[in-house]
Amino acid sequence: MGLNETFWIQEPAPEIVARVKGAVGSAIPTIETWQSLWEASGLQDRVVRIHQIDGRQEIRGRLQWVGTRWALKGFYRLFLLYLKNPALRQSVKEMFDAPLDMLQQMGYGLFVGRK
Secondary structure, three states: OEEEEEEEOOOOOHHHHHHHHHHHOOOOOEHHHHHHHHHOOOOEEEEEEEEEOOHHHHHHHHHHHHOHHHHHHHHHHHHHHHHHOHHHHHHHHHHHOOOOOHHHHEEEEEEEEEO
């Protein structure tokens, strides 16, 4: 079994936790929470790889993965939706209203184990 999960490297301020929960629809746990859940999973040969999020590297990797042409089509469609959909505009505004160092407080883990 494998999971790719986002977590807080360190617990951020409560207002950041609330903002992210509102934007993604659920709370993001800390790495300690994920590790304790994984240890209690009952799986054997558990492996955990922890990575810090690097926004530039993430964007570069996704552009390489999907290709420039598809990415441009996606951005064009997002732009049109942004113009037409007030709820989307509000969501984008909230995302860009987040503290600039928020991604530095987040990471992701690759959790792999065998039953």
